[in-house]
Amino acid sequence: MSKFTSTFKSIKWKKYINYIAIAIVTIVLGALSMGGALPQSTLYLLEKIAISIILAVSLSLVVGFLGELSLGHAGFMCVGAYLGGKISAVIASTALGNGIVTLIISLIVGGICAGACGFIVGLPALRLKGDYLAIVTLAFGEIVKVIFQNSSEKSFGGPIGLPTPRFDKQYLFIVAFLVVLLTLAVIQNLIKSKHGRAITAIRDNEIAARATGINVTKYKLMGFIIAAVFAGFAGVLFSYSQNNVSSATFDYNYSIEILVMVVLGGMGSINGSIISATLITFLNVQLQNVLKGDLAVLKDLIYALILIVLVIYNNAPALKGFREKYNLRNLWHKIFKPKHDPAKVRDDAARWDVVPTKIAMDEVLSTDIVIDNVGDNSADIGERGGNK
Amino acid sequence: MDFLITLVNGLSLGGIYAMIALGYTMVYGIAKMLNFAHGDIIMVGGYTILLFLPINPVLAIVAAIVFCVIVGIVVEKCAYKPLRGSSPLAVLITAIGVSTLLQSLAQVLFGSAPKQQMVDLGALKIGELSIGYSTIITLVCSIAVMVALNLFVKYTKTGRAMVAVSEDKGAAQLMGINVNFIIMITFAIGSALAALAGLFYFLKIQTMTTTFGALPGIKAFTAAVIGGIGSIPGAMVGGLLLGVIECIAQSIPALSPYTDAIEFSILIIILLVKPTGLLGKKRREKV
Known part of the structure; x- marks a missing residue:
């Protein structure tokens, strides 16, 4: 037994x-x-x-x-x-x-x-x-x-x-x-x-x-x-x-x-x-x-809206901080397992690009260029190679 | 003789496809995304024309172009801009969402019943030949638009900025080009072309439904991919080629039910032989 x-x-x-x-x-x-x-x-x-x-x-x-x-x-x-x-x-x-x-x-x-x-x-x-x-x-x-x-x-x-x-x-x-x-x-x-x-x-x-x-x-x-x-x-x-x-x-x-x-x-x-x-x-x-007749399409309308909002919320680079802060999984951990808050545990090895081991390229090239994150080609100079 | 008429019809239909394909290909070249909602911009244009046609035909065309441009820019700002820099799959799925959104909005506003409006411009008769004036106008206008677009891209400052952005976004930005503005302009031009295409396609089929833009949209997309997406001459060649193939296939009774299947098979074959399309450039990929 x-x-x-x-x-x-x-x-x-x-x-x-x-x-x-x-x-x-x-x-x-x-x-x-x-x-x-x-x-x-x-x-x-x-x-x-x-x-x-x-x-x-x-x-x-x-x-x-x-x-x-x-x-x-x-x-x-x-x-x-x-x-x-x-x-x-x-x-x-x-x-x-x-x-x-x-x-x-x-x-x-x-x-x-x-x-x-x-x-x-x-x-x-x-x-x-x-x-x-x-x-x-x-x-x-x-x-x-x-x-x-x-x-x-x-x-x-x-x-x-x-x-x-x-x-x-x-x-x-x-x-x-x-x-x-x-x-x-x-x-x-x-x-x-x-x-x-x-x-x-x-x-x-x-x-x-x-x-x-x-x-x-x-x-x-x-x-x-x-x-x-x-x-x-x-x-x-x-x-x-x-x-x-x-x-x-x-x-x-x-x-x-x-x-x-x-x-x-x-x-x-x-x-x-x-x-x-x-x-x-x-x-x-x-x-x-x-929903009958022409109203049946309201269903598609709602799906389309949900799809767009959800994809933007999940993927938009501008919302990254917000996402990490109000993540369902993080909230769950905060409520039920306060000791294991994954938001606080940061693996530095995984974020090598923010660990100051090498010369910060931005300081070396201290020009006033502000680069928007427009596409994959235009990532920060310091991050190049790291994000692909 | 019949073949000549088929050819003219094919070129005219191809002109419509080419105009839509230009929208796809320019957006792809500059924003590196497939704008799946482009076909529905055609539908927006079609409904606008239908609304304003009883008032004044010229006003209808102008209104359609203006309204399509506004819709195109709004869609770009609201749905695509926040996702710039994220994965291509996310952008593609959003574009699909926008497409469904526009279609269902149109259905809410106008109902699902097809709307018909006969527009007969008469026909040109040369001996035994008879070609509709609408076909000729479509052909002439589409060629004029293509030539104008080529000149615009080659000789104006904005046009050259567009080429620069499509080649290297980062470098273009460092050279002082406002990339966001250029992307907006690209969407505006693409939408204006879609409005024109909507007008000519409406002259051809004379029926308006909410899925009016879906079929020419997918066909033009196919044309853009056949020609090599991202390449402006490629979209023109692909569009004209696809239009001629469609009309020839339709003129042969044994093949006519399978027209769509033939066109898509040609797409698959061309992509298998030349994965970047007929005039597309090969891109090196870095790890």
Whole structure:
């Protein structure tokens, strides 16, 4: 018994808190759903939330950890939705019928097809950077949309959309949450592993990462493919949750919505992505019922404002002091752990540029030039080399 | 003969794309950011023209240019200036936010129903050929604007300051150039061009919606990247090329549904072969 308690204590529960939270939610809601206590609208909301979490977590691997902006995440989802939906329709007409096996097979097929697309999009990523890559991913999303829109009616339904087979609504969201757990298991473990550290090293400085012997090609492709596979899973689940898959759904704005979830949650934070995906999807579905017609756009207006204000607050160089002073994490520590105030603990080694070990260049070149911080080229002379 | 008409139409559409692409490319060259909201400035221009058109066409054009310039400068001051010096990703995401903001504001103000306004300027007939006057005006005006812009950049003090800022911001500042002012001017010129492009695009499709600027915006962005973003001649070449490709693809029945896909595929192929675009300069990166 004592052995059990010691193993119980040695597990770092904080590491697994998101798995546990999602698992508990799944079990509780699953039990309620089997008892028939959940209305149709709640089931739909839960499916939507699970799909959003998968999308946000997988995009956060590319945007938050690999540091590449992808504007075509809905395109991968589109591939998964169409191919997975088609396969399940084909299988459903055979002896297997419309069961869990069909769902699993279509998930796998949708994931693999989206992953293959991720590989294709990842290839230009090796040669292109930042803004150029963003436009290529955007172009990919548009190409996928156009191709499915113009497909013949027999293959993928064309402009009308692809009719999808049904799966028991009471259980679909449980499958969706199991996929969420799988997503978390894969991506979170990847990030905490050696590979994950290589991926974040590429984000922080690609040339330096290459110089230390990290295989940039491999890790970039890896990031894109894994993100695409999970977007494909989300697409298959999406096709199951809707009556009809239409390519117009997967437009540029949908990709942006996923990006907003990642940014609001905090780039480089998986738990943040989960929370913001849940919140945004919940608000989206609830606001859809309240705001009708032209007023529906107020939702987008508010999101856009929140996005702008939040990004400026988090990134503006002028607000740096303010941010450090009124940081949520610092405040938390001040209230609950007054002895460990991280704001007061300063690692001097990390701020070598303010430690007066070398001759202060500003004093040597004592001219009256005042340089605004306009861009990365114009940093202080004393800081040059330190900020890149 | 049909091909000639397709070519003229393509060049005219390309002129519109080139004008928008110039806005993208100048802002990229000087502020080192992708202004995703540029397409929506076109939409702002389009709605302004629609509002003032019943009063006086000339007034409508002037009002559109003035209003777009104001919106462009306000967006730059409020959304992009505080982020100068931070990561490019942050600026890009803010630009996306501004784009959504402008679109939803327009929808709140004007509703989502498309507004139509027929403007028929007649057509020029040479033998069997028939080309709309609006097409010709678009082509002539866009070429005039491009020539004027080139002269402005080459021979005026402000224009040369713009080139200097795009080459090395820090050095330009040390030489006494007011970088913030130059960036503001760049946004103003880009927005004025977007207003003109909005006018010509409106003459072409004659329907106003809140996503009016989205498609030409993305296409022009593609054009700017094809030509090499940051390069002014590149934006012109890329825009004209893309316009001609679009019109040729649309004139072939088998290809016409896939026009957008073809254009974006060409973009990807060009970037794979030449990652900085056709006329872009290669940048050395330091660690």
